[in-house]
Amino acid sequence: MNDSIGAEIGLPGYDPQGFYCEIFGGPRGAAPPSPAIQKRLRALDTRDLSSRAQAAADELYNLGITFTVYTEREAIDRILPFDVIPRLIGAQEWTRMEAGVKQRVTALNLFLHDIYHDQKIIKDGVVPEHLIVNNKNYRPQMKGVDLPHGTYVHVCGIDLVRGSDGNFRVLEDNARTPSGVSYVIENRHMMLRAFPDLARDIGLRDVDEYGARLHQAMHEVAPPDLSEPQVVLLSPGIYNSAYFEHIFLAREMGVPLVEGRDLEVENDRVFMRTTAGRAPVHAIYRRIDDDFLDPKTFRPDSMLGVPGLFEAYAKGNVTLANAVGTGVADDKAVYAYMPRVIDYYLDEEPIIENVETHICGEEEGLKFTLDNLEELVVKPVGESGGYGILIGPQASKEELAQFREKLKADPHNFISQPVISLSVCPTLVDGKIEPRHVDLRPFCITGADSWVLPGGLTRVAIKRGSLVVNSSQGGGSKDTWVLTE
Template sequence: MNPAPFEKYKTEDFFDEMFGNSSGEPLLHYQKIFDRISRLTPVEIAEKRSHADSSFLEHGITFTVYGDEEGTEKIFPFDLIPRIIPRAEWEIVEQGLTQRILALNLFLNDIYHDGKILSDGVIPKEIVYSSPNYRREMVGIDVPKDIYVHVCGSDLIRDETGAYYVLEDNARCPSGVSYLLENRQIMKRTFPQTFQGMSVRSVELYPEILLSTLEYLSPRRSQKPVCVVLTPGIYNSAYFEHTFLARQMGIEIVEGRDLIAIDGYVYMRTTHGLVQVDVIYRRLDDDFLDPLFFNKDSTLGVAGLMDAYLKGNVALANGIGTGVADDKVTYAYVPEMIRYYLGQDPILPNVPTYLCWRESDRDHVLENLENLVVKPANESGGYGLLVGTDSTKKEREEYKERIKSNPRDFIAQPIVSLSRHPTIFEDSIEGRHVDLRPFILYGKDIDIVPGGLTRVALRKDSLVVNSSQGGGSKDTWVLEN
């Protein structure tokens, strides 16, 4: 019989991160945590939990919810039971992600130059050219070190057998890394005893590596490069993260109005006049960067920034036009890219994907909507999803019309029964679905922070883990041995 907190725990038909496919005995790498949590009384669990929650609120580790008039800040709920990945398993994930970011960058360099992969017929031209995030302005432009995606967050999930899949790539402005770093801090403070004898790999080097990734791009080599974080401002949902990273790296966080472009150079406005900026870690989508090039009504960007970028006088991370690589239609072709550019088999498979753009796929999707997840090709944050099994007939009918009128904008995937993880719910522990967002940095080398952000769907049976949709997160441990 299981000890108290796990007494009623059921893995049901899912792969459970702690118990695998069996019930009862935890997997070897979870044994110590299982023992420690089993010894806690419900009162102790509640105490630790409230301590962690108030730490987050006090330290202002919050995100802003869109569509809420007051721009309410909420804490990203944190679950105290860490997710653990054994070393061997992580090494495979790392290889798979490395392969993927290499291929994505080769792809971007290719389509903005010769377009070989298109003329060789591996990926249909129409797919690329019809992507709203394909930037014609970038054709023929050489970016520093030929790297477009410097920071990538590729979401991983596991199915009912425990096999890893890539669910999507985030090659524009992936967020969440600050929660990963803060989760570790709070975990160490509230639950120090769990770390004993575990040899958990440290995550704290991330800001340092991010900074050297940025400095590597500087067009001026003669002096210490001036790098800045460009944020849309305090009402952005990830504003906390922007300041967090700026602070950790010791560089300025700027808004568009702090910058000015003059004659092909970008400067920041300081109390002692203008200072030239070399590298901008921008947390602003292409559309808002420069009103002269993109969205004319945007007040968040800097007029003239693109001119400076195209002249090579300022570097941007990530580069312009990376959105075409994380388009969910392009996603379906990433395994092909890996074979084409690297001559390797993909280590991490994709989730099977139906492209509504293809007629045969579309028919299948329209007929089987109740068993599929349909996603808009260019949204993030879990907005606009249709989970077939959770939908009403009316919602499905409406969605069908949308698919028919804009097939290019939608893809569909079978509903994967995401793995689950023991998660504290009220005063007991229950299984909740999780995914994993690792963060990959590509500068001089490729560096992946050990683990990543484990997001957990706190609502029972929910498969949506996004923070904006009621998700929470967990500390994620990669073990040294």
């Protein structure tokens, strides 16, 4: 470790190792967002920091802020590791990021409306037809279904990474059921309780209106001519990995949390069973995948959904958020075409660029990937949570050989990207402040128009040197501070 760097920035022992640092800037001299916070961090005693961090972790567990890793059945209640040193975003940088997220969500909604209606983008040769109609998340049942305001993606999480040049790029789009916003809000509450001295008088953007904004958007997309539409949150139940978040969001919106067994459909209208009898339901924020929503339309063996729900939805008697079939936009191969999608629908350049991406289903992309496998990150197009990824520089010869065969056998299932030198943030690990790699997931809510939660979920790779930030792979989270000036 280079102690001279730590001494130079006033945090002895801390060495960003040439990566862009989210608090102290980058090797190319990028301006840090807040000298005041830097000064306060330098004044913190690591023993006091560790003590308060442990108290924060204990409180998170006692509050039930947990998630489940399905591959570890014995660990039903696990807290998402929370690091107490925040990540900073300056006001000007946030303005640009917010515009970029809104632009991308606008294009995604236009794209989804098109592929389920006229398919002009396919006919004009911008996106290959096979990429859409052969996608496992494409739902032919959605053809011709018109949605209020043309909104398919009501809640979107756009994963961003910052490279060594200091610029943010889009890593992937999460348009089905993006999770993690509960941690954003709870992390903030925890920080304000545990570290009021760090946050005091710095001009910090608030995150508490998310629930109200989501509720407002659900009202805007509900069937028309309703003075007070009934909104509910549909959850698969207590054993879902994000069940804490379902409870949290229902409370934040002030709406009932229901499971499939609590709803029924009669004459193509949805009703909720209550202690006072049946009550009509007009808008459903669902956290159940398409396949399990309605056993009459999708998987007949589903015990989680509501028989007849899709027919009521297709006839416009209830709104589902996110819309059925939005998973096409989650696909990592479709992601590679997003710059062209934005240009096609909006006649604009992307405000936030994609990470360079090679589509292995195309001859040129496959050849490049096979020729440079040791230097690339290769991802299956339909997976999430960090599963099935090959990080070439960290892989053994045996792993590379096995993955090479997978690519040859099913090239359409993979994309490849260069290894990004992810930015780092000071992180408290075993009583020491060390750099750890981070990404960022801003959340955008869309009803009649779009609103972006200031900041988002900063995920942090707790393991030294790791680039994998997913909670299912051992990652944690930080509070994300967007500054007003």
